[in-house]
Amino acid sequence: MRVAVVGTGLIGGSIGLAARARLGATVVGVDPEPGAAIETGAIDRAAPLAEAVAGADAVFVATPVGVLEEVVGTVLAAAPPGCLVTDTGSVKRAVVAAADDERFVGGHPLAGAEGGGARAAREDLFDGATWYLTPTRATSGVQLERLHRLLTALGARPAVIDAEAHDGVMAAVSHLPHVLANVLVGQAAAALGDDRAGGWAHVGPSFRDATRVAGANPELWADIYSANADALVAELDAAIAALRDARDDVAAGRSLLGRQLEAAAHREALHTAAAGGELAELRVVVPNRPGVVADIALTLSREGINLADMSLAPSPDMATGALALWVPRDCDDRARTLLADLGLTA
Amino acid sequence: MRVAVVGTGLIGGSIGLAARARLGATVVGVDPEPGAAIETGAIDRAAPLAEAVAGADAVFVATPVGVLEEVVGTVLAAAPPGCLVTDTGSVKRAVVAAADDERFVGGHPLAGAEGGGARAAREDLFDGATWYLTPTRATSGVQLERLHRLLTALGARPAVIDAEAHDGVMAAVSHLPHVLANVLVGQAAAALGDDRAGGWAHVGPSFRDATRVAGANPELWADIYSANADALVAELDAAIAALRDARDDVAAGRSLLGRQLEAAAHREALHTAAAGGELAELRVVVPNRPGVVADIALTLSREGINLADMSLAPSPDMATGALALWVPRDCDDRARTLLADLGLTA
Numbered sequence: 294m295r296v297a298v299v300g301t302g303l304i305g306g307s308i309g310l311a312a313r314a315r316l317g318a319t320v321v322g323v324d325p326e327p328g329a330a331i332e333t334g335a336i337d338r339a340a341p342l343a344e345a346v347a348g349a350d351a352v353f354v355a356t357p358v359g360v361l362e363e364v365v366g367t368v369l370a371a372a373p374p375g376c377l378v379t380d381t382g383s384v385k386r387a388v389v390a391a392a393d394d395e396r397f398v399g400g401h402p403l404a405g406a407e408g409g410g411a412r413a414a415r416e417d418l419f420d421g422a423t424w425y426l427t428p429t430r431a432t433s434g435v436q437l438e439r440l441h442r443l444l445t446a447l448g449a450r451p452a453v454i455d456a457e458a459h460d461g462v463m464a465a466v467s468h469l470p471h472v473l474a475n476v477l478v479g480q481a482a483a484a485l486g487d488d489r490a491g492g493w494a495h496v497g498p499s500f501r502d503a504t505r506v507a508g509a510n511p512e513l514w515a516d517i518y519s520a521n522a523d524a525l526v527a528e529l530d531a532a533i534a535a536l537r538d539a540r541d542d543v544a545a546g547r548s549l550l551g552r553q554l555e556a557a558a559h560r561e562a563l564h565t566a567a568a569g570g571e572l573a574e575l576r577v578v579v580p581n582r583p584g585v586v587a588d589i590a591l592t593l594s595r596e597g598i599n600l601a602d603m604s605l606a607p608s609p610d611m612a613t614g615a616l617a618l619w620v621p622r623d624c625d626d627r628a629r630t631l632l633a634d635l636g637l638t639a
Numbered sequence: 640m641r642v643a644v645v646g647t648g649l650i651g652g653s654i655g656l657a658a659r660a661r662l663g664a665t666v667v668g669v670d671p672e673p674g675a676a677i678e679t680g681a682i683d684r685a686a687p688l689a690e691a692v693a694g695a696d697a698v699f700v701a702t703p704v705g706v707l708e709e710v711v712g713t714v715l716a717a718a719p720p721g722c723l724v725t726d727t728g729s730v731k732r733a734v735v736a737a738a739d740d741e742r743f744v745g746g747h748p749l750a751g752a753e754g755g756g757a758r759a760a761r762e763d764l765f766d767g768a769t770w771y772l773t774p775t776r777a778t779s780g781v782q783l784e785r786l787h788r789l790l791t792a793l794g795a796r797p798a799v800i801d802a803e804a805h806d807g808v809m810a811a812v813s814h815l816p817h818v819l820a821n822v823l824v825g826q827a828a829a830a831l832g833d834d835r836a837g838g839w840a841h842v843g844p845s846f847r848d849a850t851r852v853a854g855a856n857p858e859l860w861a862d863i864y865s866a867n868a869d870a871l872v873a874e875l876d877a878a879i880a881a882l883r884d885a886r887d888d889v890a891a892g893r894s895l896l897g898r899q900l901e902a903a904a905h906r907e908a909l910h911t912a913a914a915g916g917e918l919a920e921l922r923v924v925v926p927n928r929p930g931v932v933a934d935i936a937l938t939l940s941r942e943g944i945n946l947a948d949m950s951l952a953p954s955p956d957m958a959t960g961a962l963a964l965w966v967p968r969d970c971d972d973r974a975r976t977l978l979a980d981l982g983l984t985a
Contacts (some may be wrong), residue, residue: 299707392649413984415924421958432737465830465840470849472895473819474904476881482905484811496812496909502848503816505950508903515896529886533879535822540875543868549724549818550861556821557830557854578761590932604851606952612767638759 297349299323299342299364301330304381304402305355306414309335311447314416321345329411346371351443354380358515362391369394377436377443383463384454384520385427398440399427399456401463402449420448427456464524469532471514472525474507501606571622575639578634583615589616592631598624643695645669645675645688645710650727650748651701655681657793660762667691672692675757692717697789700726705862708737715740723782723789728865729809731773731802744786745773745802747809748795757797766794773802810870815878817860818871820853847952917968921985923978927960935962938977 296312298305301324309330312318312346314503322336323345330336339505346368356364361382367379368390383390396602404422424444430439437453444451454462481496481504518525542549579585618639620628632639642658644651647670655676658664668682669691676682691715692698702710707728714724715738725746728734735745750768770790776785783799790797800808827842827850864871888895925931950963964985966974978985 381808413922415984417959421907450802465826466846469826472885473823473880473899474849476878476885477816477819478902478905478909479881480811480815480877482908483877484808484874492925499852500812500816501909502851502950503820504846504906504909505848507906508899508901511896511899511903515894518889518895519827519892526886526890528830529882529889531826531829532822533882533886535825536818536875536879536882539818539822540872540879543875544872545863546865546868548861550857552821553854553857553860555854556824557857560850562828563824563850573953576759578764585862586932586936590936604826604848609928611922613763638761 294318295348295350296320297323297352298330298336299345299352299354299368300356301327301335301411301414302355302402303410303418306330306333306335306411307404307416307418308353308355308381308447308477309426309514310414310416313337315448316443316446318456321349329440330414333412335411335414342367343371346376347373349373349376351377351439352379354378354382357379357513357516358382358384358520361388361520365392367399369397372396377439379440382520383467383517385425385459385479387520389427389429389456389552393429395431395433396436398432398437400440400444401425401427401459404449406627413508419444422449424449424451425454425459426451427459428453429456438563448494460521460524461527464521464528468521469526469528471506471509472518472529478504478507495580499606502604545612549623572619573622573625574634575618575620575625576626577618577637577639578613579616581612586614586616589618589635589637592635593618593620593628596627596631598628598631640664641694641696642666643669643691643698644676644682645691645698645700645714645755646702647673647681648701649756650750652676652679652681652757652919653750653762653764654699654701654793656760656762657765659683661794662792667695676760679758679760681757683761684845688713689717692722693719695719695722697723697785698725700724700728704728704730704866705861707734707866711738713741715743718742723785725786728866729813729863731771731805733866735773735775739775739777741777741779742782744778744783745792746786747771747773747805750795763794763966765790768795770795770900771805772797772799774799776800781914795862796833804869806870807873808866810874812983814867814871815853816865817855818864818875819878820850823897824850824853845952850952891917900929900944909911918965919967919968919971919974921971921974921978923962923964923983923985924959925962925983927958930963932960935964935978935983937980938981939964939974942973942977944974944977 294316296315298309298320301322309320309322312320320336322330322339323342324330324339327339331339336522352368352372354365354368364386365380372378376396380388380396381402383399383401385399385401402419402422402424404418441451539549539552598620606615631637640662642664644655644666647668655666655668659666666682668676669688670676670685670686673685677685698714698718700714705724711726711734718724722742724743726734727746727748729747731745731747733799748765748768748770750764787797885895885898943964952961975985
């Protein structure tokens with residue numbers, strides 16, 4: 294099988310690695326700087342777009358969202374009849390509407406969107422990851438079925454979704470949170486700016502968690518916001534309305550208890566579903582010394598208890614850390630006992 | 640020294656443990672259910688409020704914010720002349736204004752606000768933690784100096800701040816983020832509710848980080864919002880205005896690149912200051928097996944590289960996890976080399 298990958302960054306490079314290792318494919322890369330992809334074995338060789346595409350059975354376009362429509366158009370013009378063409382952009386309506394071609398199926402793997410580059414590419418990046426597919430009425434059933442099988446072979450779990458629904462969901466669970474994180478760090482900077490309260494050093498771990506994605510990859514994210522503008526505007530309008538309701542309640546002296554309880558129920562649903570099973574959260578405070586967290590993880594692992602998620606937030610002087618551990622619900626009691634044996638109270 | 644602690648939960652209990660161990664104090668607890676505090680050694684004995692306070696040199700009121708003013712008033716009425724009275728509430732103006740007494744100094748330790756209870760109390764909870772003090776013109780200089788020394792002896796770093804400034808900063812870096820997290824899970828629930836996109840299982844790690852505090856301790860937090868209503872309203876108004884600006888930019892087709900870059904700068908400032916030194920962030924993907932994270936932490940620890948912060952987010956199938964590690968900037972290269980020796984690319 295001959296695969297062409299246009300754009301050999303983290304996503305494109307990982308597709309190349311997986312296609313070579315798992316499909317025995319010959320992978321040709323298209324990239325202005327293909328060096329890293331060649332060195333890491335993500336592609337067999339580099340070629341100009343027209344040449345790479347002309348000889349391909351399947352083409353993955355993994356460029357930034359901002360140039361997706363243009364590149365997909367160029368690829369479709371150069372691709373032979375029967376060639377499968379797909380993309381990996383995190384916004385789908387525009388590219389799907391522009392690529393009105395039976396050979397094209399829009400796609401979006403939920404994997405490794407942040408940071409990266411070709412050197413971070415991995416063969417197993419997509420193992421178990423949702424890979425959204427957004428076919429249209431123009432899409433050939435044969436091509437959709439081919440791509441579905443191909444992605445499963447790469448380790449992913451394909452999930453067909455309407456492009457509009459996809460963009461709406463992404464606006465709510467990904468694009469809006471990024472904008473809110475930006476707002477949060479901006480207001481914290483305004484509140485702390487004159488250092489009257491000791492500045493950023495006094496900001497706690499929950500603020501750090503809430504703002505991890507603030508200012509992420511500015512060029513990439515500015516493009517994503519633009520590409521999903523109307524769905525993002527709808528989510529921003531809803532957020533503004535919800536904040537205004539909360540604001541009016543607080544200003545009028547009404548309790549937010551109902552909203553807080555509602556949010557607790559949503560968060561519980563999130564944690565239950567995200568893990569594919571119920572998790573229990575354990576909190577312990579540990580000395581912030583080399584080896585301590587390792588010792589905890591090893592102690593649990595020796596008993597076969599795996600950590601589904603973990604969050605370590607150091608105290609202001611870095612002497613201790615609040616460690617949150619998520620373990621399968623049915624390992625809850627055993628984990629507490631093991632932590633107690635280490636002198637820790639969860 | 641005789642210390643009374645009114646409310647023997649996580650904060651009150653930890654004050655008791657530290658005062659007994661580090662000051663040799665006799666600690667009397669006031670709590671409707673003092674059993675856990677007695678069993679864990681947080682207090683020497685329990686007593687009714689009037690009796691406990693009458694014999695005390697210093698009284699710490701560590702009740703929920705909602706009843707703080709009332710309890711502090713009762714304590715001041717019962718406390719002998721020369722007795723130091725302070726509180727640990729996370730909102731300060733109202734209690735400080737109500738307790739117009741030379742013996743009273745408002746306080747707020749930035750430690751262990753979440754979860755807990757008496758059984759989670761620890762002697763070292765306040766080690767290195769900022770402990771805000773909000774004296775007024777009514778406050779005796781002698782009492783302020785006594786409390787300052789006392790808190791230092793408990794391990795904390797006292798920081799004097801005006802009550803109004805304190806509440807403004809907390810509104811920005813703590814109370815607003817909690818309200819935003821609630822809004823985020825609400826909108827995600829609306830977007831995912833009919834499961835057209837596969838539901839919560841497809842939500843990524845950045846969403847989980849952003850919403851860790853959603854719905855936290857509903858009763859406690861509803862009280863905090865109410866107690867800091869005007870400062871929270873001001874932050875909500877600012878957030879609504881910032882979101883409206885962003886919304887109008889997106890709707891008009893203007894790029895958010897400038898805002899994203901600005902947020903990146905704020906976040907960098909946060910990470911630099913929060914650690915008391917510059918940190919480098921390393922990202923690796925690891926198999927989600929028992930022992931793997933432990934192995935990484937141990938390998939770094941053997942070389943004396945401590946983890947300032949850590950975040951592990953599992954892939955959808957729980958087979959791998961994206962591990963973010965924050966290490967001191969000057970250990971950056973060495974950490975990368977050690978990770979590479981483990982077959983991991985950071």
